[in-house]
Amino acid sequence: MSEPLIKTQDLRVEFPIGGGVFNRRVMTAVDGVSLEIPKGSFFGVVGESGSGKTTLGRALLNAVPIASGSAHYDDGELQLDLANMSPKELKAYRRRAQLIFQDPYAALSPRMTVRDIIAEPIEIMKLTKSRAETDDRVREIAAKCRLNLEHLRRFPHAFSGGQRQRISIARALACGPQFVVADEAVAALDVSIQADILNLLKSLQRDLGLTFMFISHDLSVVAHTCDHVAVMYRGKIVESAPTRELFANPRHAYTQKLLSAIPSLEIAD
Numbered sequence: 001m002s003e004p005l006i007k008t009q010d011l012r013v014e015f016p017i018g019g020g021v022f023n024r025r026v027m028t029a030v031d032g033v034s035l036e037i038p039k040g041s042f043f044g045v046v047g048e049s050g051s052g053k054t055t056l057g058r059a060l061l062n063a064v065p066i067a068s069g070s071a072h073y074d075d076g077e078l079q080l081d082l083a084n085m086s087p088k089e090l091k092a093y094r095r096r097a098q099l100i101f102q103d104p105y106a107a108l109s110p111r112m113t114v115r116d117i118i119a120e121p122i123e124i125m126k127l128t129k130s131r132a133e134t135d136d137r138v139r140e141i142a143a144k145c146r147l148n149l150e151h152l153r154r155f156p157h158a159f160s161g162g163q164r165q166r167i168s169i170a171r172a173l174a175c176g177p178q179f180v181v182a183d184e185a186v187a188a189l190d191v192s193i194q195a196d197i198l199n200l201l202k203s204l205q206r207d208l209g210l211t212f213m214f215i216s217h218d219l220s221v222v223a224h225t226c227d228h229v230a231v232m233y234r235g236k237i238v239e240s241a242p243t244r245e246l247f248a249n250p251r252h253a254y255t256q257k258l259l260s261a262i263p264s265l266e267i268a269d
């Protein structure tokens with residue numbers, strides 16, 4: 001197994017519950033998670049609704065505060081303590097870690113052209129020196145995401161869910177990230193389109209050497225796509241193993257229960 005890109009130790013994320021100034025009650029959404037996401041892997045996180053998958057992904061993207069424990073990022077060039085970043089480090093991490101959302105209908109501004117949607121993160125992060133350079137970059141990433149370049153002038157409402165998700169993926173990859181969290185990235189799509197998007201993500205992972213954290217409640221999608229799977233249950237990772245191993249020999253009762261709900265599985269090589 002290659003070196004970890006992300007490594008957490010006893011990671012905890014808490015949310016306050018109830019109101020009131022003196023109320024200190026919290027709910028622990030991520031409860032002592034220790035994991036290693038190998039560089040270049042397609043790392044699945046599976047579990048029922050409310051098990052903490054999204055919160056774990058958001059904590060690794062620095063979108064929710066880490067209450068305790070540690071999380072480290074190391075891509076060989078940049079090493080970061082995700083729980084303690086300076087503004088400069090945070091800026092560097094924003095470029096390297098990106099999110100692909102679940103809902104391609106809600107994620108894209110209806111008032112921006114596809115070109116502008118993909119260009120926005122490049123412009124915000126000042127990665128290019130001219131509009132022409134930005135355009136070149138937009139075209140390059142759009143082509144990688146198998147978008148028709150003629151469509152860059154159009155608005156997102158003109159497109160189907162699958163096409164919109166390609167636009168979201170292109171936007172997430174525009175700034176050249178290393179680590180991508182895909183949170184239920186195909187759940188909102190028709191089954192016939194899901195395979196297209198999964199194949200696209202896999203080929204982007206290989207071509208660009210990306211590391212994916214692929215969050216899903218759908219075990220068959222995870223079995224088909226991921227090379228490693230972590231199973232979450234009530235904020236904890238109850239089992240984590242290479243996909244084949246996990247599905248051939250589920251150790252935890254919860255994993256066994258999840259598996260028994262699916263009659264037959266095709267597992268990725």
Ligand SMILES: Nc1ncnc2c1ncn2[C@@H]1O[C@H](COP(=O)(O)OP(=O)(O)OP(=O)(O)O)[C@@H](O)[C@H]1O
Nearest residue numbers: 015016029047048049050051052053054055056217
């Ligand atoms: N901002 C928040 N404030 C308070 N509680 C939250 C917040 N975000 C998540 N939670 C709670 O944390 C727990 C874990 O939620 P999370 O969304 O991470 O789970 P999940 O496994 O991703 O579920 P789903 O598949 O439904 O999104 C849930 O009980 C949820 O209600």
